[in-house]
Amino acid sequence: MSVGVNIGVPAPVYVAPAPVYAPPPPPVYAQPAIVIGWHGDRYWDGHRYWNRDEWYRNHGHGHGYGHDHGRHGWH
Secondary structure (H helix, E strand, C coil), X not given: CXXXXXXXXXXXXXXXXXXXXXXXXXXXXXXXXXXXXXXXXXXXXXXXXXXXXXXXXXXXXXXXXXXXXHHHCCC
């Protein structure tokens, strides 16, 4: 009978990492673009809405109703 003894460095053992489960990213919703200009009786300047009287009072165009706006074409 023969007995073999091997003393040395054991062979490396590879262990696969556990899978990581992550929830899917939330959907992306695009904001509709708001065009600068008149929207009904309100003017959007890119920052806020102005009502017609407020716009003309603060932007030097006189009163809004019945005023000839010339090149701007505002009615």
